[in-house]
Amino acid sequence: MEMVNIDILSTHAVQEALSELGPLFERASGFNLSIDYDPANALQRRIENGTTFDVVIATRPVIDRLASGGKVHRETSVDVGRSGLGVAVSQGAAKPDIATVDGFKRALIAAHTLVRSKEGTSGLYFEKLLERLGIADAMRNKIVLGPSGRIAECVARGDAEMAVQQSPELLPVKGVQYVGPLPDELQLYTVFAAGVSTAAKDRAAAKAFVDTLVTPAAVAVFKAKGLEPIPA
Numbered sequence: 001m002e003m004v005n006i007d008i009l010s011t012h013a014v015q016e017a018l019s020e021l022g023p024l025f026e027r028a029s030g031f032n033l034s035i036d037y038d039p040a041n042a043l044q045r046r047i048e049n050g051t052t053f054d055v056v057i058a059t060r061p062v063i064d065r066l067a068s069g070g071k072v073h074r075e076t077s078v079d080v081g082r083s084g085l086g087v088a089v090s091q092g093a094a095k096p097d098i099a100t101v102d103g104f105k106r107a108l109i110a111a112h113t114l115v116r117s118k119e120g121t122s123g124l125y126f127e128k129l130l131e132r133l134g135i136a137d138a139m140r141n142k143i144v145l146g147p148s149g150r151i152a153e154c155v156a157r158g159d160a161e162m163a164v165q166q167s168p169e170l171l172p173v174k175g176v177q178y179v180g181p182l183p184d185e186l187q188l189y190t191v192f193a194a195g196v197s198t199a200a201k202d203r204a205a206a207k208a209f210v211d212t213l214v215t216p217a218a219v220a221v222f223k224a225k226g227l228e229p230i231p232a
Helices: 012-029 042-049 061-067 101-110 121-131 136-142 154-155 203-212 216-224
Strands: 003-010 032-037 055-060 078-083 085-090 114-117 141-148 162-166 175-180 190-196
Touching: 003 012, 003 042, 003 114, 003 203, 012 032, 012 078, 012 190, 012 203, 012 216, 032 154, 042 055, 042 061, 042 121, 055 061, 061 190, 078 216, 085 121, 085 154, 101 114, 101 121, 101 136, 114 121, 121 136, 121 162, 136 141, 154 175, 190 203
Parallel strands: 003 032, 003 055, 114 141, 114 162
Antiparallel strands: 055 190, 078 190, 085 162, 085 175
């Protein structure tokens, strides 16, 4: 019997959770998962340019746009969790107090260098947030544009002092310490969702994988990896 392979395009925000959930699904189903990670906006661009896939996990707006464009079966899409933005600094550095808006602004201004995602949801929002806080000019020469993936690795290597990104992407990085989430008044919660391709090789297999992402066991894993359940 031929092995069923499920090709998954996924945002990095759920990478840690999938590293645990993926093998469990493979053992239980007998299917093989192939996962390719990129920021949500890059995933949308790749899919619209013809990249084939069976399941995509991205931000809810991207999933909705792909469904509207006929690339994802809207009825198969499910929300798997949400996350806010957080801050990380190098291991051993003093943790700044970012609990308030003023404290967060002081921490940003005090940093010599800060890395943000180049085209991820967090990076694009943070760029606008600096303008909202009135410190865009003061921060302009301090910003480092991180590559796709876990930008806190730039902090671990010493290429930047501070990183701002989705909390689940900061927490696993070795060599940095997680400071905490942005203040509530500035926080951006991003909902992540999964959906099945309209051109899936085996729609039933792809749907089976998506369905496992909303089981109580999976929700617990997502929560442990920094993604909160969607409020009712």
